[in-house]
Amino acid sequence: MLKKSVLKRLNTTKLIAIAVLSAVLFGCGTTPAPVKPAAKQISLVSAPLQATEYIDLAAKSANQEEQNRYALLAAHAFINDGDAGSANKTLKSVEKSLVQKPEILAEHRYLTARVLEMTSTFDEALSQLEYPNQWQLADWQMVAFHQFKARLFQQIKQPIEQVKQLTLLSSYLPASQAGEINDSIWRILQPMHEQTLLTFSQDSSSPVFAGWLQLAYIAKHYAIDPNQLVQHLGSWQHANPTHPAAVKLPTDLEKALNVQPYSPKNIAVLLPLSGSRATLASTVKQGILSRYLANPDDSVSINFFDTAKGAQTAYQAALDGGAEFIIGPLLQSEVEQLQQPALASTSDSPQQLLTGAVKRVPQLYLNHIENFIPDDNQFYFALSPANEARDAAKRIFNDGITTPLLLASNNAVGHRMADSFNQAWTELTQRPAEVHYYDAGDQMKVTVQKSLGVIDSKERIARIKALLGNDIEADFRSRRDIDAIYMISGNRDLPLLKPFIDVNFSVFADPVPLYTSSRSRVEGSSRETAQELNNLNISDIPWLLQSSDETRLVEELWPSWSYSQKRLYIMGYDSLELVGKLAQMRALPGYQFSGRSGMLSVSPDGTVNRELSWGRYQRGNLRPQ
Numbered sequence: 098m099l100k101k102s103v104l105k106r107l108n109t110t111k112l113i114a115i116a117v118l119s120a121v122l123f124g125c126g127t128t129p130a131p132v133k134p135a136a137k138q139i140s141l142v143s144a145p146l147q148a149t150e151y152i153d154l155a156a157k158s159a160n161q162e163e164q165n166r167y168a169l170l171a172a173h174a175f176i177n178d179g180d181a182g183s184a185n186k187t188l189k190s191v192e193k194s195l196v197q198k199p200e201i202l203a204e205h206r207y208l209t210a211r212v213l214e215m216t217s218t219f220d221e222a223l224s225q226l227e228y229p230n231q232w233q234l235a236d237w238q239m240v241a242f243h244q245f246k247a248r249l250f251q252q253i254k255q256p257i258e259q260v261k262q263l264t265l266l267s268s269y270l271p272a273s274q275a276g277e278i279n280d281s282i283w284r285i286l287q288p289m290h291e292q293t294l295l296t297f298s299q300d301s302s303s304p305v306f307a308g309w310l311q312l313a314y315i316a317k318h319y320a321i322d323p324n325q326l327v328q329h330l331g332s333w334q335h336a337n338p339t340h341p342a343a344v345k346l347p348t349d350l351e352k353a354l355n356v357q358p359y360s361p362k363n364i365a366v367l368l369p370l371s372g373s374r375a376t377l378a379s380t381v382k383q384g385i386l387s388r389y390l391a392n393p394d395d396s397v398s399i400n401f402f403d404t405a406k407g408a409q410t411a412y413q414a415a416l417d418g419g420a421e422f423i424i425g426p427l428l429q430s431e432v433e434q435l436q437q438p439a440l441a442s443t444s445d446s447p448q449q450l451l452t453g454a455v456k457r458v459p460q461l462y463l464n465h466i467e468n469f470i471p472d473d474n475q476f477y478f479a480l481s482p483a484n485e486a487r488d489a490a491k492r493i494f495n496d497g498i499t500t501p502l503l504l505a506s507n508n509a510v511g512h513r514m515a516d517s518f519n520q521a522w523t524e525l526t527q528r529p530a531e532v533h534y535y536d537a538g539d540q541m542k543v544t545v546q547k548s549l550g551v552i553d554s555k556e557r558i559a560r561i562k563a564l565l566g567n568d569i570e571a572d573f574r575s576r577r578d579i580d581a582i583y584m585i586s587g588n589r590d591l592p593l594l595k596p597f598i599d600v601n602f603s604v605f606a607d608p609v610p611l612y613t614s615s616r617s618r619v620e621g622s623s624r625e626t627a628q629e630l631n632n633l634n635i636s637d638i639p640w641l642l643q644s645s646d647e648t649r650l651v652e653e654l655w656p657s658w659s660y661s662q663k664r665l666y667i668m669g670y671d672s673l674e675l676v677g678k679l680a681q682m683r684a685l686p687g688y689q690f691s692g693r694s695g696m697l698s699v700s701p702d703g704t705v706n707r708e709l710s711w712g713r714y715q716r717g718n719l720r721p722q
Contacts, residue, residue, distance in 0.1 A: 139166040141204050142237055144173035148183065162196045169201070172208045181215040184208065199232040207241060210249075219252045240269045254495065256285050257297050264306040267341065275341065283347040286313040287687020290696075308333075308340040313687075316350050320681040320688045321358060330354070353684035358677050359422055359459050364399045365415035367425030372405040378427055380662045381463065383655075384669025385424070399673075408434040416458065423460040424672050432464045432477075461672055461679065461705075471702040476679050478705040480668055480694070485614050486514035488709055489583060489636055490521035490530075493612060498581040499526075502548060504594065505585035507534040514585045514614070531579070537590065545597040584613040591617040596629055610634065615641075615709070618660050628717040635719070639710040640667050640693040642721040667693045675705070 144151070148171045155167035168191040175184035188209050195201055206225045213222035226246055228234075234242070243266035250259035260282050267278040286294065291314050298310035315333055319326040330350075334343045346354075366385060368378040382401060389399055400418060402411040408431035415423055426432060457474050465479040493501055503518060505511040515532050522530045535544035586594050591613065598611065615637040619630070640648065641663060651663065658666070671692040675682075682688050682699040690697045695707035711722045 139163060139170070141166060141169055141173075141200065144170045144177060146170070146174060148172075148174035148178070148180075148187075152187075161194065162198070162201070165191055165194070165196050165201050169204050169208060172212075176208065176211050176215070179215070181212050185212045188212065199234055200238065203228055203232060203234055203238055203242070207238075207245065210245065214245075214249065214252075217252075219249050223249050223253075236269050240266060243269070256289065257293070260285055260309060261300075261303060261306045264303060264309060268305070276345075279341050280347070282309055283313070283342075283349075284687075286310070287685075288689075289313065289687075290689070291317040304337075305340060308337045309342065311337075312340075312342050312350075316353070316685060317688050320353060320685050321678045321690075323354065323356070323358065323681075327354060349685055349687075353681055356680045356684045358680050360677060361421035361459070362397055363419050363421045364397065364673075364676065365418065365420035365423045365425075366399060366401045367404050367408065367411045367415065367423060367431070368401060368427055369405045369431075370401060370403040374405070374428065377662075377665065380655075380658065380665040381427060381669035381672075384666040384671075385673045387666075388670040388673040404428070404431050408432075409437075420458055422676055423458055424676070425461075425463050427463045429464045429466060432462050432466050435460075435462075436466065436469055459679075461675065463668065463672060465704065469702075473683075473703075476675075476683075476699065476703040476705060478668070478672055478675070480664055480707075482510055482614065482616060483513045483517035484707065485616075485636060485709060486518040486583075486585065487521040488707070489612060489614060490518045490525065492636070492711065493581055493583060494522070494525045496581075496610070498610070500579050501530050501581040501583055502579040503530055503532040503583050503585060504545065504548060504598075505532060505534050506587060506590060507536050510616070511585050518583065518585075530583075535594075541590070541593060542597050545594070549598075579609060581610045581612060584611065584617060586613065586617050588617055588619045591619060592629060595633060608632075612636075615660070615664070620659055627714060627719070630714040631716065633714045634722070635712050635714070636709040637712060638664055638667055638694045638707075639721070642710050642712045642719070664694070670694075671697065679705075 151167045151171035151174060155164045155171065158164050158167065168187055172184045172187040175181075175187060188205060192205070195205055206228070210222040210225040213219070213225065223246065226242065226249075228242065243262045247259050247262035247266060250256070250262060263278050263282050263285075267275040267282075270278065286309060294310045294314040294317065298307050298314055300307045300310075312330075312333055315326070315329045319329055330346075334340075337343050366382070368382055369375060370378055370382070385399065389397075400415070400420070402415050402418075404411045404426045408426045408428075411426070412423070412435055426435065457472060459474040459476075461476045461478055463478055465477045465481060469475075469477075501522070503515055505515040511534060515534075519529045519532065522528075531548075533544050533548040535541045582598060584591065584594055584598075595611065599608065611632065612634045613636075615635065618635060618637060619627075637660075641660060651658070651666065655662070671694045674692060675690070675697070678690055679699060682690065682697075683701065683703065686698065686701060688698065689708075695709045698706045698708075700706060712719045713722055714720075
């Protein structure tokens with residue numbers, strides 16, 4: 098999101114340097130009086146008056162250029178007031194009588210595009226902003242042009258084009274404002290996949306734009322190897338000596354250069370290896386061992402400690418054993434135990450314990466808690482259903498959905514996931530999604546019919562038949578004001594819930610896209626069941642969305658494992674994989690690691706975020722998208 102000081106709404110003034118504004122507002126010199134009145138020097142930079150005042154001035158003027166300028170200012174004033182209709186009429190009224198001057202023609206196109214933006218016609222607005230190359234425009238117009246195009250590309254979710262416009266915009270701004278634009282460019286580039294950055298970094302038409310993408314690629318690709326990162330940054334700076342980022346590197350990139358990666362030789366793993374949770378923990382353990390055996394290192398030892406008799410006891414045993422990095426514990430209650438301030442190594446002095454000046458051994462918790470104090474050496478990695486729902490909201494939004502309907506199981510997990518989805522959806526759209534909670538059994542069908550408006554439709558039909566007779570033929574109608582459904586259900590509910598939705602869409606309405614989470618994935622489903630799920634989109638870890646030698650081997654070794662157990666196995670695998678990357682991932686929030694459990698990144702507070710992959714049931718098969 099661009100800073101308000103740079104990309105604020107263009108109301109009465111456009112972004113302009115004082116020197117440029119002064120140049121535009123200079124007075125005319127004395128010249129002999131022409132036969133026709135000369136046009137006044139009427140600035141188009143801002144429209145501080147009311148639209149009606151500009152219309153009156155246009156009516157009183159005998160000069161065509163003056164009339165054009167006052168009409169454009171009137172349209173600008175209408176736009177400032179949010180009156181798109183009046184602005185459009187004003188622009189249409191002068192369209193055929195415009196003086197053929199680039200400044201006037203460009204302003205007419207610009208304001209026409211502003212009106213189209215107000216009606217969310219973004220593609221048409223962009224088509225208006227195709228200025229001929231031969232137009233020579235003042236800096237203030239070029240600032241408005243690139244600023245506006247960047248905003249439009251942001252609206253239609255084309256971040257590469259948005260960045261290209263911002264790089265052009267920054268060249269017209271004073272250093273203080275250009276610095277803010279450069280920070281915005283870097284923030285936009287951070288979430289992009291490195292392959293995308295590499296592809297577009299070959300653009301030779303704009304060296305500054307290409308330089309930004311090259312820098313972002315280097316920051317992502319070499320983030321986990323500081324020596325390589327420094328080497329490639331030096332090469333980039335040598336090749337781009339005048340680039341804005343060569344003069345001053347982005348703050349988080351400078352920070353990453355000074356962060357040392359974790360390279361422990363003694364890794365401790367805290368898991369409930371005995372008791373009722375041992376079966377659950379064994380899958381995580383197998384995942385950690387599989388990752389170690391895939392790339393064994395004789396200099397690194399991994400030791401497991403049982404938390405069944407207390408997480409603090411296991412933690413202290415790990416410290417006594419010389420642990421340099423700790424993975425775990427797994428259970429939320431155990432994480433809470435280890436978050437107690439008094440917990441520390443017995444070697445810490447009482448004064449350190451009282452002041453909190455204890456340097457903890459770096460630790461990757463395998464769960465998350467709501468309230469914690471961030472620590473530079475603590476990280477949280479969880480397979481959270483609530484986070485999966487939040488991730489789904491972003492995916493559904495990016496698919497162009499505007500009015501989703503949520504059908505959620507009426508239990509604690511269903512409510513948490515629906516709340517998480519709604520929080521993310523509200524952040525994206527400034528309005529909540531509609532949620533209906535269903536109970537198992539017959540109530541599920543009733544909830545589906547009620548949420549889709551089918552019950553209301555059937556009641557209306559019944560009333561009409563009661564008045565006009567039963568010979569009336571009528572079919573129910575379902576709602577048309579929703580454009581997607583997100584199902585929050587367990588895998589036992591889905592085979593019933595999805596068909597209920599299918600049959601309750603009327604023949605008068607096209608079925609909407611259906612989405613669900615990994616919790617809904619049906620275990621060992623038959624082909625007939627899978628065909629019932631056709632056209633359903635489902636999120637899951639990428640490792641489980643396509644078959645490979647690795648997935649087949651796990652299936653052979655542990656044939657009784659459920660999908661949930663396999664996800665925990667992969668969580669263990671990725672947890673060991675992350676150890677050497679966490680410090681750099683935290684220093685570079687946009688740096689993403691493509692793990693088996695998803696596209697992983699680390700927030701400044703140490704939370705490991707997962708972006709899941711998506712699959713779609715087609716012809717009875719789940720295929721990755």
